[in-house]
Amino acid sequence: MLEVQNLSMRFGGLLAVDQVSLDVKEREIVSIIGPNGAGKTTVFNCMSGFYKPTGGKILFEGKEMQGKPDYKISRLGMVRTFQHVRLFTQMSVVENLLVAQHRHLNTNMLAGLLGTPNYKAREQKSLDRAAYWLERVGLLDLANRDAGNLAYGQQRRLEIARCMVTEPKLLMLDEPAAGLNPAETKELNQLIISLKEDYNVSVVLIEHDMSLVMDISDRINVINQGKPLASGTPEEIRHNDDVIKAYLGEA
């Protein structure tokens, strides 16, 4: 469903991403790994429309995505999380989820001012959907708290829930396990698998936690210094000499 072909991104003299290709099929979890500064997040930023790639193509369900504005890409069903959690910290938890459902709501101003039945029905529906996802990630009891007051692990889960209420087809997670303790990482592991199994969402994952990556990925792409290094199943990557060299240095 997603095909990235020869993606390149140049910042002045620096070629941050060089000819990276990637493909994701339906209901698949694909990981991107690589040392720090390899260009993984830059690939994400190109895919989600924050950067306009300087070369290559991004095809999502057969349509070209490169250069489209970010909000349009997200409306088409490619939604991302961030390496550093980006919640609306002064808004309540449930409101974070309502903002995400903006396009599902009746945004006709007049309808909202008059409070028409259609407007109320849609608002109720999005509240229900928010409640469903809060229950799903175990935050229902905290629904009316300020998002900024949640613990870090809870904020991570809320960010994923906030993506899921937009009903995406492809979820891009940028280091979702960063800063989580082992127990939380395990919960996250199960959550991501359930997203794929129960909600038919494809996942692209950037992660440094190898146990998580090896556990849940269907396929793995390795990037080193902006260039693709290897790709294959977790088993293949584990035994790939180039990857071992890149990570451990040459013997």
Place this chain on the structure above:
Amino acid sequence: MAANNYRHALFCAIVTLIISFPILGLNLEAQGVNITLTGAKTSTYIAIFMAAVAVFVFQAFRDSFMGMLGKLPTLNPLAHKEPMEQSKRVKLESWIMTGLLVLALFWPFFVSRGSVDLATLVLIYIMLALGLNVVVGLAGLLDLGYVAFYAVGAYTFALLSQYTGISFWMALPIGALLAGLFGLLLGFPVLRLRGDYLAIVTLGFGEIIRILLNNWTSLTGGPNGIGGIPDPTFFGMEFGRRVKEEGNTSFHETFGIAYSGEHKVIFLYLIALVLAVITALIIRRFMRMPVGRAWEALREDEIAARSLGLSRTAVKLSAFTIGAFFAGFAGTVFASKQGFISPESFVFLESAIILAIVVLGGMGSQLGVILAAIAVTILPELAREFSEYRMLIFGAAMVLMMVWRPQGMLPMKRIHIKLHKQE
């Protein structure tokens, strides 16, 4: 540390001397056709010296002074209280609002004409501040040229009445819509700007409108302004002693009461009151609607908001347009109240005062903004006896306010929708 303090204090004292001595200590006196420089009285020199000493002492012991200032909020019984529960807060706020409204409805019948006139001005400022609150407080876009939209509203009514003889009630929606359109137009070029850059561009826009009004003499009359703007009518009844327009009747004759100039003033006050209430209610409603949430989301984290499918263009433009719309409302009322407008009324100071009201009231809080509008408009009037010092007092009050309560009088959060458990 301490030596540094003294050096800094000495420097400040010398600067004080350098600035104040030529201004206060040297006088130009006209002797015939020549102007000669003469010294001032000894007492003035002593005063200048005392002021420099005062500056020195304050700067030298600045840290301990500011520390004492910091401790003062303990005098405020509310300082260390837990913030009120949202439901309680909302209830209390609506009670206070209702109370204010009832008071506002009745009191013009018991006070002098001057105070009613002043109260109308307060209401106009309330409308302006509520509108700017949408742009600055909710959407987080610093707009320093807000007065331009106010001017658009006022001039729309003035020009239309002059050229087509339109009535107040027709001009009200036209003025507001046209101001909204200007808000939309300004919105486009500033979409990508934020913070300081945005402030500068909006400031420029405000000046452009004022200078345009000032110089387009053939249309606007330039600095001479436009006069003879009609008063609003009450279902076709005029408030003048004699009816100006054919077919209209006059208010006092219809109701068989003696003519009084106060009727018109009170009527205008009531119109302003109704419009201010409408403004408050509509904006209150907006805050709970998806668009209100989108404003807040974009203010808090633009990148996250965009990644969730919020269009920056639509959200920012809606904030600008709605803010400008209410400024147009206020402008129309202002034109009708004054009967005469000129570009003088729409200088940058007005923008600054409206912004001061929003900041003093607590960004995003309606009740806070209303109370601040009352305070900021009435205090300078009360301090009129101090004449030239009242802007000084106003400025000092602002500085003190920002030291004590930088978050404003009633910093309040937008009312958040609550999730009720469905069992």
